[in-house]
Amino acid sequence: MDFSLPKEVEETRRRAREFALREFLPEIASKYDAEEKYPDGIRKKAFAEGFLNFSNPWGLLVTMEEFCRVDPGLGLSAVVPAFGSEVLLLYGNEEQKRKYLDPVMKGEKISGFAITDSTAGSDVAGIGATLTRKDGKYLLNGQKIFITNGAIADHFYLLARSSPPPSEEKRHRGLTLVIVESRSKGFAATQLKGKLGMRATNTAELTFRDVEVPPGNIIGEEGKGFYIVMTFFNISRIYVAAQSVGIAQGVFDRLLAYIGDLRKRGNPAAEFESTQFLVAELASRIEASRLLTYRAASYLFNFNPDPAATSIAKYFAAETAAYAAGKVLEFMGADGITTDVERFYRDAKITEIWEGTSEIEKLIIARMLLQRGDKK
Numbered sequence: 001m002d003f004s005l006p007k008e009v010e011e012t013r014r015r016a017r018e019f020a021l022r023e024f025l026p027e028i029a030s031k032y033d034a035e036e037k038y039p040d041g042i043r044k045k046a047f048a049e050g051f052l053n054f055s056n057p058w059g060l061l062v063t064m065e066e067f068c069r070v071d072p073g074l075g076l077s078a079v080v081p082a083f084g085s086e087v088l089l090l091y092g093n094e095e096q097k098r099k100y101l102d103p104v105m106k107g108e109k110i111s112g113f114a115i116t117d118s119t120a121g122s123d124v125a126g127i128g129a130t131l132t133r134k135d136g137k138y139l140l141n142g143q144k145i146f147i148t149n150g151a152i153a154d155h156f157y158l159l160a161r162s163s164p165p166p167s168e169e170k171r172h173r174g175l176t177l178v179i180v181e182s183r184s185k186g187f188a189a190t191q192l193k194g195k196l197g198m199r200a201t202n203t204a205e206l207t208f209r210d211v212e213v214p215p216g217n218i219i220g221e222e223g224k225g226f227y228i229v230m231t232f233f234n235i236s237r238i239y240v241a242a243q244s245v246g247i248a249q250g251v252f253d254r255l256l257a258y259i260g261d262l263r264k265r266g267n268p269a270a271e272f273e274s275t276q277f278l279v280a281e282l283a284s285r286i287e288a289s290r291l292l293t294y295r296a297a298s299y300l301f302n303f304n305p306d307p308a309a310t311s312i313a314k315y316f317a318a319e320t321a322a323y324a325a326g327k328v329l330e331f332m333g334a335d336g337i338t339t340d341v342e343r344f345y346r347d348a349k350i351t352e353i354w355e356g357t358s359e360i361e362k363l364i365i366a367r368m369l370l371q372r373g374d375k376k
């Protein structure tokens with residue numbers, strides 16, 4: 001067994017770190033956070049340097065990690081413009097790939113993935129948006145909330161109910177994933193302001209009033225959207241785990257630098273046993289998160305995803321990010337809340353919520369392991 005990543009992946013990591021240190025300068029990160037503005041210029045530069053490359057998933061994973069290590073809000077914004085597009089790679093037909101995937105892959109268009117609505121977040125099968133057939137087309141009605149890229153995306157991969165569920169236990173049936181263009185008549189997006197963290201990313205509420213969706217925009221089969229969404233979560237959760245590892249490593253970098261400063265100033269706190277314990281504890285948790293993330297990624301990238309391993313990585317890494325940010329902020333006291341550790345603290349919390357809350361990850365882990373017994 002070899003725990004090292006291939007040379008070319010490490011080379012991508014080096015380039016990603018260099019890019020982030022050059023582009024995500026502290027004053028820029030702080031400005032985009034304060035103004036809650038999407039950094040489109042940074043997105044374009046990151047794209048031009050080849051960081052958003054679905055054919056190099058390990059490269060994308062370590063880019064996510066290194067970008068979020070320098071600044072989570074800018075880092076994520078730079079690699080999220082193709083959000084959800086894996087569903088077209090896996091389930092899209094040739095026409096859909098040509099029309100919607102190619103422009104995203106060329107950096108010309110932005111996509112979003114719209115599942116959550118006011119009636120359901122964790123409980124995906126409980127969503128309220130509806131898709132009804134009329135005159136050979138479909139009409140989309142309803143609303144989606146907390147949608148990343150919501151006010152900047154050209155199109156969305158959106159889940160709506162197209163037929164009533166056969167029974168309460170089978171609510172996941174009758175849901176359809178469709179491509180919806182943001183220029184459609186009856187579509188409106190309102191940017192959400194004042195969210196806790198990840199403020200450089202664009203989040204919006206979307207409304208749909210009799211939006212026409214051509215039958216050719218159904219992804220996969222009608223009524224099978226729930227299963228596609230679950231497959232997508234097996235991918236996206238690994239990238240959230242990588243974001244979380246990056247955030248945790250970022251606050252840890254700042255902790256080490258801070259202790260170094262204390263030492264230089266002869267401050268005894270640098271030598272306290274509790275300080276040594278904090279360094280050791282966080283280093284161990286971060287390393288464990290990284291290994292869990294790489295393990296889950298290795299299953300996925302070898303076309304053998306393991307949902308339990310994915311949820312373990314996402315749950316543990318997200319909690320580690322939030323825990324590490326809290327501990328470092330606490331240790332730095334007033335210095336913590338007046339430096340960018342404050343922003344990391346706010347950004348870290350979001351990783352425990354999106355793409356499945358920690359509670360949902362734990363439910364999946366328990367369900368999978370109890371089903372599987374000791375067979376794996």
Ligand SMILES: Cc1cc2nc3c(=O)[nH]c(=O)nc-3n(C[C@H](O)[C@H](O)[C@H](O)COP(=O)(O)OP(=O)(O)OC[C@H]3O[C@@H](n4cnc5c(N)ncnc54)[C@H](O)[C@@H]3O)c2cc1C
Pocket residue numbers: 112113114115116120121122123145146147148149195198203350353354355356357358359360363
């Ligand atoms: C910044 C941001 C960006 C987002 N971007 C997107 C996006 O691009 N696309 C998209 O579709 N969604 C997006 N989301 C939504 C996100 O996926 C949901 O917030 C998340 O799935 C949780 O759903 P909820 O907020 O409705 O909380 P709820 O599902 O209402 O959960 C509330 C609380 O109850 C707990 N809970 C829920 N069910 C159970 C259960 N069965 N057992 C135990 N505890 C439970 C949860 O863990 C949580 O603590 C985004 C959210 C944020 C904050």
